[in-house]
Amino acid sequence: MDQSTDESPDPIDESVIETNVADAATSDTARGPADTIVEARNVDVFYDDVQALDDISMSIPEQRVTAMVGPSGCGKSTFLRCINRMNDRIDAARVEGELRLREKNVYDDDVDPVALRRRVGMVFQTPNPFPKSIYDNVAYGLEIQGIDGDYDQLVEESLRRAALWDEVSDQLHESGLDLSGGQQQRLCIARAIAPDPEIVLMDEPASALDPVATSKIEDLITDLAEEYTVIIVTHNMQQAARISDKTAVFLTGGELVEFGDTEQVFQNPGSDRVEDYITGKFG
């Protein structure tokens, strides 16, 4: 992958996007069509009286990387938090409409958010490892979810999948906080995938990281899509183009203005607003 453009905040030139899209290892054309795992139907979200998402409908494919892009404040994080009901933790937040995980509306009264979150892991914008050892961080989900098995092996496996094992295998019992920012974020990814969720949500997981760490995380995301459904928020257009199969473009006001195959969205955007945004003319 081309890393020279990694952190460039400048407007991107289209040839770069095209090459990157063509590079994407997991594009739909390469793997055939996928089933829908998450389906939003007319989702509105309000914080008190302020509307943050406006009538969002979209179908997110299984075992693919779906990117959400858009200017800050357009509701990307809010949408992500709808999927695992982390919005429940915000008193002011109110969700309307339906959000289906494999046909089950997660906002039905009988849905247990704890059980939901065990199927839908989450990685946050700033790395937030627990002030515990690296091992205990990864084992945390296994413990609280009462998962049986050889923890040593499961921890190793998760750290390997998060491309962190080689760097930490001799310091598993040292604090996760002693790691660098990029390592901490990969630790958080290892922690999220250890209990084997179906979906991994990532909210700008690389925004606090340097270019090298960012590219590691990007490679990792591409690999994760072999097994998991990854839904990632990013404000970095090139990143979305590089790693995602589908791209959703949100614009200010909480509107979903475009959603489709990444290649399609970047090469042939359906509206001028989207084109202006992804080519960096505004946003």
Added chain:
Amino acid sequence: MSTDDIEADLTRNTENAPSELLARLFFFVCAVLSVVTTASIIVLLVSEAAKFFSVTAPLVGFAGETVSVVEFLTGTTWQVNSGEFGVLALVSATLLITVGAAIVSVPLGVATAIYLSEYASRRARRILKPALEILAGIPTVVYGFFALLYITPVIQLVFPDTGTFNLASASIVVGIMIIPMVASISEDAMSAVPEELRQAGYGMGATKFDVSTGVVVPAALSGIFSSFILALSRAIGETMAVTVAAGSQAAFLQPWNPASYLEGALPMTAAMIQLLLSDITGGGLGYRSLFAVGLTLFALTLSMNIVSDLIAQRYREEY
């Protein structure tokens, strides 16, 4: 501003203006005053206690009756009238009450803190926190009566042989008394745990209980420990409640025997009150023993505070 003024303007030396100097002096005097007061109390305590012990009395030029340090620190009989000054009788009562109070206040205080920090709605917290502080403001002598009139009868229902004055009652009431302190300091420590850590827990499918006990409490551990030590130093130094509830009869009770709690005994603070109120105040050995006990108590609480600082440093919160 014209360029001519700039030299004068930039060299005004505001820091040494008369008003600044005066303010600095005032704050300095206040700081010195409080240090000097504390220091002179300690000097008084040490020099009076020195007159009590046979090894130190000559050093301070005192020629009266004295007691050997070994006898004082290892003796188990406290009988002022017959000249027996075994401080272990008093220390054992104090330690029993402190341990008993810890058994009551540590779990309840931490549980209260967890409720306030993790479970309570904003409204419940707004009502409960001030209520806790009111609990901390009740005069301690009232707690003593409460122990005598309400707690002791309940203990007697279960253990009919228990006397009116007993350490169980004193322990429970001191424990209740310091719950607000444990709860409020622990709650501060738990509230300071960053929301991101809770999010991480909930995002993994943790329940509220998992997050409270597995994430928040461990992350706030040093603050929680500090609350224990501070509250227990307070329990050791507590006077009125134990004077009323524990009794006035000095007795050495084995600290490792739970049955000791059903007996009455004389903790250090209550013994000091007793000495002050008796007719020995004018001088003499009994009077000087007051300072020796005071110094022992001071050493005990001081070492607890040092331990608390060490613990807080060792387990400083790093999020």
